[in-house]
């Protein structure tokens with residue numbers, strides 16, 4: 370449905386019976402984009418968020434992916450990171466390392482984690498500097514319409530408030546146009562200090578996937594995809610996830626039945642016989 374300003378939400382969605390099937394669908398898709406990117410560019414640049422998304426990715430360590438994926442070509446980034454030590458329980462890097470990076474042959478020099486020895490502000494500007502170098506060498510592709518990095522794949526989760534990465538509803542960071550990476554010190558989801566890609570970078574990617582599960586997210590999913598929800602007084606336009614609209618790329622949602630349960634297209638299906 371179009372918003373009052375005529376904005377019409379674009380994106381595909383895939384709905385799965387349960388989180389196990391969602392995880393299989395997601396890793397199949399990641400393996401496919403990886404193969405395509407390596408064929409086209411010789412590299413695969415992938416940016417990860419934190420949260421349950423990473424547990425879904427655990428299936429990449431299993432057959433057939435552990436053998437068929439060209440791990441040596443992967444370059445791994447973080448869409449957002451909590452400003453904590455890399456061995457801290459809140460670190461997105463630590464989670465990805467435990468679930469995936471320590472179990473597959475990704476080259477340590479291709480893992481671009483955030484400097485955990487400096488302030489949030491310094492970490493964000495250092496990370497942007499690193500990205501600029503990698504865009505120059507085209508390890509990360511560049512967008513043709515702006516000078517932003519064009520990641521082969523950006524993976525996002527979504528909170529019940531509609532946040533993605535560390536971009537939260539009504540936060541000034543949502544309006545940044547020129548920065549690639551920014552920092553916040555007031556995250557409503559702990560811990561408070563985080564660094565995050567900005568919307569222009571997320572929306573410049575070739576592919577963006579949002580993986581969401583559970584009934585607690587159903588209202589936000591409905592607001593973002595359908596643009597309204599009778600059970601909520603929130604404005605759909607305020608949800609950061611609704612601002613994820615790749616300008617020249619594909620957006621795919623991976624949902625389990627519970628998260629998708631309020632969508633128009635699902636609610637209008639006849640009940641199974």
Ligand SMILES: O=C(O)[C@H](O)[C@@H](O)[C@H](O)[C@H](O)COP(=O)(O)O
Nearest residue numbers: 418419420421526527528533534
């Ligand atoms: O570091 C973070 O906190 C995240 O990157 C954040 O954006 C996360 O992806 C969502 O909050 C969904 O997390 P869950 O899937 O665990 O609910």
